[in-house]
Structures are given as C-alpha cells and as structure tokens.
Amino acid sequence: MRKLLALIPIAVLAFAAGEMAMIQPDELPAKLSSKPAIFYVGPNVMYRNKHIPGAIYAGPGNKAEGVALLKEAVAKLPRDREIYIYCGCCPWDKCPNMSPAFAALKEMGFTKAKGVYMAENFKTNWIDKGYPVE
DSSP, X not given: OHXXXXXXXXXXXXXXXXXXXXXXXXXXXXXXXXXXXEEEOSOHHHHHHOOOTTOEEOOOTTSHHXXXXXXXXXXXXXXXXXXXXXXXXSOGGGOSSHHHHHHHHHHTTOSSEEEEOOSSOHIIIIITTTOOOO
16 A cells, blocks of 8 residues: 555656647747746756756755755746746656656646656756756
C-alpha cells in the first residue's frame, strides 16, 4: 500500500506534464521586448550563471520551497497573464522541475501559463542557438 501511495504524486506530475501548454525556444525571443512574465524554476546555480533576460528566479520546482517561491512570485499577477516557465537543467522528458511548477500555476488559476520546451537543456536549446542571456 505504501508503494502505491508513493506513486500517486508521480502520476499527478506526469498528468500535469501531459497537459502543459508549451512554447518552443525559437518563439520566445520575439516576445522578450514586451517584457513577459518569465520564471526560472530550476537550480539556482544555473540561473546565476546565465538566464533568459527578465527571468525571475522562482526556486526549483521539484522542492516544496521552490513551488512556494513561485506561488509568491506570481501571487499578484492577473490569472489571464501570459506566463512562461523554464528550466533546462536536463532533457525535457527527465526534468523534475517543470511539471510541479506548471501544476502549481494551473492550481492557482493561471490560464495562459506555458513551459519553454528545452528538448535537451538550456545550453543546447537556448545559449548555443544565440538567443539572449543575462
């Protein structure tokens, strides 16, 4: 029974990931001039190294304190505001941060939240493509 209960959060995250609206990395640079709400939901060391201009560090999505930071960061935003979250710590299908962060936004009622699809990682899918970084 314990093993079954342990699998429930994983199943919920998998469902949330399947339901996640996405944007491709090559679509986001054109939107940066309008200063969209962008949140980085991965390891702080990666954010401090390089991140998408204007992105706010919101804590790692795979930790309760990270989800709490994200919720705090978006709390005053209109629920119909376009929000982009990204990580890029590892390949998209293995990332432990995106699904919990997206699920939190969905739970809060955000209707236009999207994940930036980093198929391989932030370096390969953003930096190496020459997209802007801070």
